[in-house]
Amino acid sequence: MDVALVKPTTERATRELFAAARDRLPGSGPVSEARQAAFDDFARRGLPYRRIEEWKYTDLRTLLREIAPLAATPDQAALARAAKAVVARDAKGAYKLVLVDGVFAPQLSDQTPETGVEVRALRNILENNDVAARADLLITTAASDTMISLNTALATDGVVIDVAENLNLSRPLHIVHITTQSSTAAFTRSLLRLANGAHATLIESFVAAEGAAAYQAHDSVVLWIGDGAELQHVRLVEDAHDAANISTAIVTIGAKARFNSLNLTCGAAVSRYQGFIKFGGEGSHADVNGVNLLNGHQHGDTTLVLDHAVPHCSSNEVFRAVLDDQAHSVFQGKIIVQPDAQKTDGKMMTRALLLSDGAEADNKPELEIFADDVTCGHGATVGALDESLLFYLRARGLSEKEAQALLIQAFVGEAVESVADDGLRDVVIEAAERWLAARG
Amino acid sequence: MAAVQETVDRVRQIDVDQYRYGFETIIESEKAPKGLSEDTIRFISAKKNEPEWMLEWRLEAYRRWLTMQEPTWARVDYPKIDYQDLYYYAAPKPKKEISSLDEIDPEILKTYEKLGIPLREVEALEGVVRPEGERKVAVDAVFDSVSVATTFQEELKKAGVIFMPISHAIQQHPELVKQYLGSVVPTSDNFFATLNSAVFSDGSFVYVPPGVRCPMELSTYFRINERNTGQFERTLIIADKGSYVSYLEGCTAPQRDENQLHAAVVELVALDDAEIKYSTVQNWYPGNSEGKGGIYNFVTKRGDCRGAHSKISWTQVETGSAITWKYPSCILRGDNSRGEFYSIAISNGYQQVDSGTKMLHLGKNTTSRIISKGIAAGKSQNTYRGLVTAHRKAANARNFTACDSLLIGDKCGAHTVPYIEAKNTSALFEHEATTSKISEDVLFYCVQRGLSQEEAVGLVVNGFVRDVLQQLPMEFAVEAQKLISISLEGSVG
Numbered sequence: 001m002d003v004a005l006v007k008p009t010t011e012r013a014t015r016e017l018f019a020a021a022r023d024r025l026p027g028s029g030p031v032s033e034a035r036q037a038a039f040d041d042f043a044r045r046g047l048p049y050r051r052i053e054e055w056k057y058t059d060l061r062t063l064l065r066e067i068a069p070l071a072a073t074p075d076q077a078a079l080a081r082a083a084k085a086v087v088a089r090d091a092k093g094a095y096k097l098v099l100v101d102g103v104f105a106p107q108l109s110d111q112t113p114e115t116g117v118e119v120r121a122l123r124n125i126l127e128n129n130d131v132a133a134r135a136d137l138l139i140t141t142a143a144s145d146t147m148i149s150l151n152t153a154l155a156t157d158g159v160v161i162d163v164a165e166n167l168n169l170s171r172p173l174h175i176v177h178i179t180t181q182s183s184t185a186a187f188t189r190s191l192l193r194l195a196n197g198a199h200a201t202l203i204e205s206f207v208a209a210e211g212a213a214a215y216q217a218h219d220s221v222v223l224w225i226g227d228g229a230e231l232q233h234v235r236l237v238e239d240a241h242d243a244a245n246i247s248t249a250i251v252t253i254g255a256k257a258r259f260n261s262l263n264l265t266c267g268a269a270v271s272r273y274q275g276f277i278k279f280g281g282e283g284s285h286a287d288v289n290g291v292n293l294l295n296g297h298q299h300g301d302t303t304l305v306l307d308h309a310v311p312h313c314s315s316n317e318v319f320r321a322v323l324d325d326q327a328h329s330v331f332q333g334k335i336i337v338q339p340d341a342q343k344t345d346g347k348m349m350t351r352a353l354l355l356s357d358g359a360e361a362d363n364k365p366e367l368e369i370f371a372d373d374v375t376c377g378h379g380a381t382v383g384a385l386d387e388s389l390l391f392y393l394r395a396r397g398l399s400e401k402e403a404q405a406l407l408i409q410a411f412v413g414e415a416v417e418s419v420a421d422d423g424l425r426d427v428v429i430e431a432a433e434r435w436l437a438a439r440g
Numbered sequence: 441m442a443a444v445q446e447t448v449d450r451v452r453q454i455d456v457d458q459y460r461y462g463f464e465t466i467i468e469s470e471k472a473p474k475g476l477s478e479d480t481i482r483f484i485s486a487k488k489n490e491p492e493w494m495l496e497w498r499l500e501a502y503r504r505w506l507t508m509q510e511p512t513w514a515r516v517d518y519p520k521i522d523y524q525d526l527y528y529y530a531a532p533k534p535k536k537e538i539s540s541l542d543e544i545d546p547e548i549l550k551t552y553e554k555l556g557i558p559l560r561e562v563e564a565l566e567g568v569v570r571p572e573g574e575r576k577v578a579v580d581a582v583f584d585s586v587s588v589a590t591t592f593q594e595e596l597k598k599a600g601v602i603f604m605p606i607s608h609a610i611q612q613h614p615e616l617v618k619q620y621l622g623s624v625v626p627t628s629d630n631f632f633a634t635l636n637s638a639v640f641s642d643g644s645f646v647y648v649p650p651g652v653r654c655p656m657e658l659s660t661y662f663r664i665n666e667r668n669t670g671q672f673e674r675t676l677i678i679a680d681k682g683s684y685v686s687y688l689e690g691c692t693a694p695q696r697d698e699n700q701l702h703a704a705v706v707e708l709v710a711l712d713d714a715e716i717k718y719s720t721v722q723n724w725y726p727g728n729s730e731g732k733g734g735i736y737n738f739v740t741k742r743g744d745c746r747g748a749h750s751k752i753s754w755t756q757v758e759t760g761s762a763i764t765w766k767y768p769s770c771i772l773r774g775d776n777s778r779g780e781f782y783s784i785a786i787s788n789g790y791q792q793v794d795s796g797t798k799m800l801h802l803g804k805n806t807t808s809r810i811i812s813k814g815i816a817a818g819k820s821q822n823t824y825r826g827l828v829t830a831h832r833k834a835a836n837a838r839n840f841t842a843c844d845s846l847l848i849g850d851k852c853g854a855h856t857v858p859y860i861e862a863k864n865t866s867a868l869f870e871h872e873a874t875t876s877k878i879s880e881d882v883l884f885y886c887v888q889r890g891l892s893q894e895e896a897v898g899l900v901v902n903g904f905v906r907d908v909l910q911q912l913p914m915e916f917a918v919e920a921q922k923l924i925s926i927s928l929e930g931s932v933g
Contacts, residue, residue, distance in 0.1 A: 053513065339850070354865040357832065363860040365873070372847035372877045380871035382862040 014043060014067055021070045021154055027126035027138075034138050039153035045146045054145070057330040057362045058301040063270045064244055068216045070154065071101040071184035078180040081209040083108055085178050089207050089238070091427050094174035095119075101179055102156040102186030112173070116164030119173075122189060123157040137191060140222060140250055145274070147246050151220045155189035165195040165226075172201035172232075172424065177217055179243070180209040185216035196226040196254070201424065202233050206247075206267065208240035215240070217268075220248040227254040227281055232261075234424060236431050239267035241296065248274050253313075255281025259288075262419055264428055265300045266293040266435040277315075278307040279341075286315045289415040293435040294327035294359075301330040306346065308337045311371075314345035318415045321352040322408050323359035324439065333378070334366040341371050348378035353385060353411055355404070405436045471669070472529035478502060481638055484529045488607045488641070491614065501627040501637035508631045514794040515823045515855060516763045518736065521701060527669040528639045592656065599655050601685075602647040606674055609645035616647055620678055624707040624744040624771070632703040632765075633740040636672045640705065643673035648683040648714075657913055659688040662704075670701040677707070679714035681747065686717040686913060691724050691760070697733045699762060700725075704739045712747030712774065717755070719912055720768075721920055724760035731790025731819075734762025741768035745777035745806075753780035754797065755911045757920040762791060767825065769798035772806035772834075779808040782908040786924060787820030787852070796826035796857075801837035801867070812843035813905045816852035823855040830867035837867040845875040846904055848897070898924075 018039050025035060047064060048055035074082065082100040086108055090096070097119060098108040104121040112119050125137065137160065138152045159175060179186055194200055206217055217239060225231050239245050245268040253259050263273050277286055292300040306315050321329035335346040352361035365378040385407055393403035412432055419425040472483045481502055485495040510521075596603050602613065610617050627637040644660045662673060679685050691702075702724060708716050718741075727734025737760075743752035754768040770779025781797040799808035808828065816822035822845065830837040845854035856873045878900050886896035901924060902909075909917050 342850070352862065354862060354867070357865050359865070360861070360863045362862075363858075363871075365856075365858060365860075365871070367845075367856040367873060367875055368853070369845070369847065369855060369875050370853040372850045372852065374847075375874075375876050377872070377874040378856070379873070380858070380860050380869070382860060382867060382869040384865040384868075 017067060017069060018153060024070065024073070025154065025156060026123040031126050031138065035153045038138070038149040041149040042146050042153060048146050054303065054332070056364075057332070058270075058272050058299065060147075060246075060270075063299060064216070064246075067150070068183055068185040070156070071179070071181045071186045071215070073103055074100045074105070074180060078209070079105060079108065081180050081211070082178040085207050085209045086176055089176060089205050091172065091174050091203050091205075092423060094172040094203060096174050096176055097159045097161075098176045098178065099157060099159070099186075099188050101181055101184070102188050104157045104159060114167070114169065116167040117169060118162040120160045121157055122155065122160055122191075125160060138189065145248070147218070147272075147274075148220060148248050151187055151189060151218050151248065154187040154218070155220075156187055158188045158190040160190065161192045163192070163194045163198040163200050166197035167195075167199070169198070169200040172203050174203040174205065177204070177206045177219060178209055179212045179215045179217060179239070182211070182213045182215055185218060187218045189220050189222070191222045191224075192231075193224040194226050194229040194231055197228045198226060199230045200232070201421065202231060203424070203427070204233075204235045206237045206239050206245055208243060212243075213240055214242045216244040216246070218246050220250070223249065223251045223259075225251065225253045225257045225259055228256045229254060230258040230260075232419070232421065232424065233259065234261075234419065234428060235263040235273065236428070237263070237265040237267050237271055237273070238431060238434075239271070241267065241269060241298070243268050245271040245273075247272070249276070251275065251277040252280050253278065253284045253286060256283040257281065258284065259286040260418060260420065261286070261288045262416065262428060263290045263302060264293070264431055265291070265302070266431065268300070269297065270299045272301040272303065274303040274305075276305050276307070279310050279313040279315075282310050282312040284313045286313075287418045288315065288317045289418050290317075290319045290331070291412050291415050291432070292321040292323075292329045292331075293412070293432060294321070294329055295324035295439065297326050299328045299330075301332075303330070303332040305334045306336065308335065308341040308344045308346060310338075311340060311342045311344065313341070315347070317348040317350075318418065319348075319350040320412050320415045321350075321361055322355065322412065323352065323361060324355040326356070326358040328360045328362075330362045332364040332366070334368060335376055335378070337369040337371050337374050337376065339370040342373040344371065344374040344376065346374070346376040350378075350380045351411070352382045353408065354382065355385065401439070405439075408436060470531050471527045474527055475524040476502075476526070476528055476639065480528050484639060484641060487529065487531070488610070490607075490610055493614075493618070494610055497622070497627070498638050501634050502639075504628050505631070505634040505638055508634060510631050514765050514825070515821060516765060516792040516794050518699070518763055518792075521736070523635075526701060528672070529641055530669045531641075595655065600649045600652055601654050602645065603658055604645055606643045606645040606676060607641075609676075613645075613647070616678065617645070617676070620707070620709055621676055622707075624709060624742050625705050625740050630740060632738040633705050636674060636703050636705045636740070639670075640672045640674040643675045643704070644677075645675075646677040646685060646687065648679045648685045650681040650683060652680075652683045654683070654685040657686050657688055659690070662689070662691040670703065672702075673704045675704070675706040677716055677718070678709045679711065679716045679750075681711045682713040684715045687719070688913060689718070689720045691722050699727075699734055699736055701736045702738070702761075704741075706739070706741040706768075708743035708752055710743065710745050710747060710750035710752050710777075713749045714747060715751040715753075716743065717753045718743070718768075720754075720756040720758075721923065722756065722758045722760050722764070723923060726760045726789060726791050727762040729789055731762070734791075735760065737761035737764045737766065739766040741766060742771065743769065743779070744771045745774050745779060745803075747777070748774040748803070749776045750774050751778040751780075753782070753911070755782040755908065756784070756795075757908070757912070757923060758783065758785040758793060758795060759923050761793075764791075764793040764795050766795050767797055769800070770808060771800050771802065772808060772837075773802045775803040776805045777803055778806065780911075781808075781810045781812070782911040783812045784815070784905045784908045784920070784924070785812070785822060785824075786815045786817075787822045788818040789820060790818070791820040793821070794823040794825055796824045798827040799829070799839055801828075801830040801834040801839070803834060805836045806834060807838040808840075810839070810841040810843065811907050812841075813908055814843070814845040814854055815848065815901060815904070816845065816854045817848040819851045821853045821855070823857060824873075825857045827859040827861070828869055828871070829859075829861040830864045830869070832863045834864055835866045837864060837869075839869045839871075841869075841871040841873075843873045844904070845873075846901070847875065847877045
């Protein structure tokens with residue numbers, strides 16, 4: 001098939017890339033074996049393209065073309081530029097954990113003095129052979145996806161956070177990804193483990209240092225939520241407008257646990273956020289929301305797979321896309337109800353707002369149900385701003401742009417309001433307002 | 441004791457009586473040699489006495505087919521089909537040239553009688569005056585690979601409507617066939633459609649001239665009878681400017697242990713202001729309770745709203761077939777055209793259904809509506825797969841989609857895979873889908889009022905599918921309702 005036609009050049013290029021990166025990748029023995037296996041998987045399948053059903057609307061062979069060379073370890077100048085970017089994106093009161101060009105930067109990060117919270121750099125764990133559990137930090141069986149394989153092969157660093165049993169973390173953890181080098185790629189892998197009964201908030205931001213352009217951020221995060229634990233998760237993708245962001249979240253939720261997640265994408269020329277969320281224990285609930293605010297020629301893809309593997313769990317997904325100019329938004333949501341997962345309640349709602357005739361919204365809300373005593377539903381709408389609402393606001397003296405901004409805020413608000421914490425919600429709303437302000 | 445006996449009887453009944461059309465008619469038949477090659481195609485073409493251009497058309501499709509791969513994206517699972525192990529042509533052996541219905545093999549007529557399809561226009565022949573307003577249905581019956589009889593020819597001729605087997609149309613109206621055949625489903629469209637283009641043997645052809653409202657429902661009954669035979673029929677319906685036609689299609693097959701292939705192609709063309717209503721009651725043999733046997737129903741159906749203000753409406757009741765793979769679609773090319781899709785897909789036993797529709801909005805002010813009801817029982821898998829897309833120039837495209845699934849029992853699966861693609865600000869798409877089981881409360885309510893569990897389920901299911909049943913022509917609605925209750929027998933308890 002056409003795989004064979006495309007593969008040779010790409011494969012050679014990525015093999016060279018992997019060989020060149022080899023000595024910069026931490027870990028030996030089982031770790032490097034796991035990397036090699038993951039890389040072979042990627043090399044065999046190549047970049048995903050439209051014939052791969054999960055990537056139907058996001059053809060990385062045309063959008064990304066190739067994997068950029070690995071970013072160099074940041075020098076002092078790079079760290080100084082990164083420091084400036086951190087200040088601009090500071091979430092108030094959070095413990096900052098900063099990754100610059102795929103490398104953990106302790107000098108820019110906050111200490112987490114609370115007892116029961118342990119933060120370590122992935123690189124240190126992988127390099128330190130005394131510590132148990134190394135290769136399994138990279139291996140994930142949750143999903144078979146080439147981009148996860150590539151991330152496993154090339155992850156240079158990340159943060160590994162452990163929160164002890166029943167600990168209620170007083171301040172959010174904020175992982176800040178900053179890229180300072182143009183035309184390079186950074187690969188990061190982070191883990192957060194909430195022990196039973198723990199409560200925490202995790203923010204992830206993706207930003208560019210001033211002047212960084214055309215880079216690629218490849219991230220994956222593995223979240224373990226213990227029994228009775230609660231995680232509030234917020235992602236803000238504000239990468240440079242010509243950058244690419246390919247991210248994966250792999251979430252496993254224990255019994256009687258809560259997972260509340262919101263992804264906001266307004267940056268990057270090409271972005272893909274894929275969440276694989278699995279219920280591992282009964283009586284849990286997940287809110288998985290997303291917002292794409294795109295303009296220009298941006299392409300933003302949010303793909304969520306919710307796996308109801310056990311009975312008595314509920315999930316709710318709310319997705320909103322606002323598209324201007326020639327932007328292209330993709331939402332793929334899949335709810336799987338496994339054969340014994342009775343009493344599942346799964347809801348999904350996706351709505352897209354097209355502000356310009358060149359914009360495109362593709363929705364694929366999927367249900368895959370193998371149990372009968374369930375309630376599942378999904379809805380999808382696509383449309384323009386309501387003319388009569390605009391007229392109402394214009395009649396009250398608002399300019400066209402102001403009226404649009406107000407309606408867009410309300411439209412997006414439905415997804416954002418699930419964020420329970422006021423301060424955190426403001427952080428998200430500020431990001432949305434920055435996008436609206438940039439619209440002019 | 442009595443109650444126990446009743447249950448036992450009922451269960452036994454279900455096993456034997458579930459598929460009422462499973463009988464086989466013993467008649468002599470003529471077959472093409474087993475297997476597929478250019479020779480088989482030449483054989484079929486020669487049998488049909490086809491002109492050279494038709495043979496060329498088939499051969500081109502065949503050569504194309506050789507380069508294609510069988511699609512695997514649908515959520516269906518079946519052993520690999522050996523395309524060389526099939527008969528591609530089987531026809532009841534003609535005793536002599538047939539000039540009237542009386543000369544048709546009485547066995548075949550009996551078959552249709554058993555199916556409840558009156559092929560002989562008895563009343564019409566005997567001059568019985570029919571009550572005012574009663575609707576007549578003209579029937580074309582296709583037995584394996586050939587059309588055996590088409591009724592009410594005289595009356596249709598008076599109206600100017602052409603309704604005949606497509607093999608006759610190729611002879612008598614080559615200009616129409618040449619113009620439209622393959623214009624909606626091109627020979628290179630997909631694996632099964634291409635196969636059909638190469639080997640199709642018969643099917644119906646309808647042409648409704650401008651401004652004519654077809655005076656009666658047109659209907660085709662398809663019957664697979666022979667063993668190891670694939671049925672490949674091709675239907676082409678053209679509604680010229682300002683015309684209207686309603687077409688019904690029904691299908692049955694004998695009960696057999698091996699799987700049989702049915703790969704049909706249906707093409708509809710609606711010109712300016714024309715309307716086509718196409719209804720299907722698909723009741724091919726679904727296989728036995730262990731999932732053995734049954735028809736593979738791999739069908740390509742597509743309607744082209746070519747003219748402005750044209751309308752095409754698909755209504756389908758799918759209860760049969762071991763595997764169903766079909767997506768009746770509408771290409772909304774003409775401005776202000778409208779497409780509709782109403783579907784009930786019921787799966788029981790080990791049936792697998794992957795069905796849905798495509799609405800392609802190309803013209804301005806085009807509207808479409810999709811109502812799909814899937815009911816999964818037993819160990820079946822039932823998938824709705826649909827695509828709604830608005831082209832950049834399709835200003836004011838509108839779509840409403842509702843697809844609901846009902847699960848009966850905990851061994852079955854119901855899946856929904858919609859694709860919604862909008863490239864136009866003025867497009868307005870709404871989609872909703874739900875999946876649930878029959879509410880215990882509702883069942884309890886019905887049972888408390890004296891209904892048996894099965895009757896209660898039947899009542900709820902009929903309510904669930906009512907939106908679609910309402911779209912069927914009256915004669916079919918009754919039949920469909922009966923079918924639904926038969927298909928679900930044995931699924932409760």
